[in-house]
Amino acid sequence: MxxxxxxxxxxxxxxxxxxxxxxxxxxxxxxxxxxxxxxxxxxxxxxxxxxxxxxxxxxxxxxxxxxxxxxxxxxxxxxxxxxxxxxxxxxxxxxxxxxxxxxxxxxxxxxxxxxxxxxxxxxxxxxxxxxxxxxxxxxxxxxxxxxxxxxxxxxxxxxxxxxxxxxxxxxxxxxxxxxxxxxxxxxxxxxxxxxxxxxxxxxxxxxxxxxxxxxxxxxxxxxxxxxxxxxxxxxxxxxxxxxxxxxxxxxxxxRIGELLQRRDAVAARYAELLGDEELLTLPRVPADRTHAWQSYMVTLDRSVDRAKVATDLRAQGIGCGHGTWATHEQPVFETKQKCPTSADLFRRNLAIPMHAELSMDQVEQVAHTLRTAVRTHTGSVRRAA
CATH class of the missing domain: 3.40.640.10 (Type I PLP-dependent aspartate aminotransferase-like (Major domain))
Structure with a gap:
């Protein structure tokens, strides 16, 4: 490529x-x-x-x-x-x-x-x-x-x-x-x-x-x-x-206003392109706040193999990441605490390209590739449905 x-x-x-x-x-x-x-x-x-x-x-x-x-x-x-x-x-x-x-x-x-x-x-x-x-x-x-x-x-x-x-x-x-x-x-x-x-x-x-x-x-x-x-x-x-x-x-x-406006536009386009994909949950922004979009993280359905999706994206030149960490699970902290929601997000979130330099053509490329990847790497139960 x-x-x-x-x-x-x-x-x-x-x-x-x-x-x-x-x-x-x-x-x-x-x-x-x-x-x-x-x-x-x-x-x-x-x-x-x-x-x-x-x-x-x-x-x-x-x-x-x-x-x-x-x-x-x-x-x-x-x-x-x-x-x-x-x-x-x-x-x-x-x-x-x-x-x-x-x-x-x-x-x-x-x-x-x-x-x-x-x-x-x-x-x-x-x-x-x-x-x-x-x-x-x-x-x-x-x-x-x-x-x-x-x-x-x-x-x-x-x-x-x-x-x-x-x-x-x-x-x-x-x-x-x-x-x-x-x-x-x-x-x-x-x-x-x-x-x-x-x-x-x-x-x-x-x-x-x-x-x-x-x-x-x-x-x-x-x-x-x-x-x-x-x-x-x-x-x-x-x-x-x-x-x-x-x-x-x-x-x-x-330049914060200018750069954030461009990130907002990227987030809005992702929402248009991916909002109907049942294998993904998109970020939700409550009415009383606005998002800075440092990252754009989607939450994958539990039936989707995140590692295989990431492999497909990267193989096609599209950057992605796991999102962020469930801190309590990191060995350095040696805690017996449980944070089940954090742990679940840690396993299912996927960060896709988000920055002010993205073109809308690139956003569409990411959305198309992601949609194909999650459908390819979903479990047999979901496929049968």
Whole structure:
């Protein structure tokens, strides 16, 4: 198959505007972190989300780690985390010596089930990390009510959801602390990168200090006349985002509306082409929210052999993936918990190409190939029907 026929699962929308922004950084002489471009990005994010503070960091995992530290999570504490997701929230809880407690998810949205959260709260519970699953915001009104009742914090893992909304508010502004990702498959990207958004300026400042080994911005110190010598007052980390990445993100954040509109069009066309296929369930978006479409995941009928479908798609140059993870089943966490809905989605979801660079011809190619594959690889009971 020729290269032009291939349809990648993901593709970043980077171009001349981003290159020009990088050239400015090269000319400035400061490509490292927490410089002028980093500060400008943080101001842009703070204003966009109406936050008390924003901290640009190396990735969303770093933002989640810093959130746990800034919120005072201690060894032995329990933090309830959404189960059906990339396992970064559970990792962040473990980084600080706390215990992740896995909450099952809604079957229709894949987002954390508030009732499951309520049932898991115990004497050692200190907070909840909700996840906007592959771009779908969670049920924050219900989650916040539960958290307020028990004196818990709520962190929004909005890694996949830049541009999505919930009850008219933008993902990234739906909890007291939110963590964003700017990985290469996200709606706004610098290849790698992340941010912590906090309602409380003190939480943001704590995260900013810890993100730079506990001594703050070397760029700021270099602007002071004299020779200030910083003191290391906290154990910190090297989680800074380079000014090169920050410059790219300033452009990308400004393009979110344009890029999301293109993803919306892809999702709408998939719905038209695949909505009548009985062997697939398409994503459902509740009326009170919008989707960022970081991924487009279909749920296969239980009679369909997902591995064989994926093999067919990839053999024809169409990218696909398993979706995301049932975290409680991962060996590293050694838990005896059960999250049956998450486990079921983990086995039946299939991610198909979704990005702003897809043409409608490619979308139609994917839909046709997928429909043929699921019908070819369904069980004998379904075939007989």
């Amino acid at each position: 020729s290269r032009i026929d291939r349809v990648p699962l993901v593709h970043a929308s980077l171009g001349e505007q981003e290159l020009a922004a990088v050239a400015e950084v090269f000319a400035s002489g400061w490509p490292a972190g927490q410089g002028p471009k980093g500060k400008a990005l943080e101001t842009q994010l703070k204003e966009r989300y109406g936050a008390g503070g924003a901290v640009a960091v190396s990735n969303c995992g770093a933002a989640l780690h810093l959130a746990m530290l800034a919120l005072g999570v201690k060894p032995g504490d329990e933090v309830i985390v959404a189960d059906y997701t990339f396992p970064a929230p559970a990792h962040a809880v473990r980084y600080v010596g706390a215990v992740p407690v896995f909450a099952d998810v809604r079957a229709d949205t894949g987002t954390i089930d508030p009732q499951a959260v309520a049932e898991l709260i115990g004497p050692r519970t200190v907070g909840v990390i909700a996840v906007d699953t592959v771009g779908m915001p969670a049920d924050y009104a219900q989650l916040q009510t539960i958290a307020d009742r028990h004196g818990l914090f709520v962190v929004e893992d909005a890694a996949c959801a830049v541009g999505a909304t919930y009850q008219g508010r933008e993902a990234g502004a739906l909890a007291e602390v939110a963590c964003l990702s700017f990985h290469g498959r996200k709606g706004a990207t610098s290849g790698e990168g992340g941010a912590l958004i906090a309602a409380d300026p003190a939480v943001a400042e704590d995260a900013r200090l810890r993100s730079s080994f506990g001594i703050g911005s070397i760029f700021d110190q270099s602007q002071i006349v004299g020779l200030p010598i910083p003191e290391f007052t906290e154990i910190g980390y090297n989680f800074k985002l380079s000014d090169i990445a920050a410059a790219i993100l300033q452009v990308q954040i400004g």
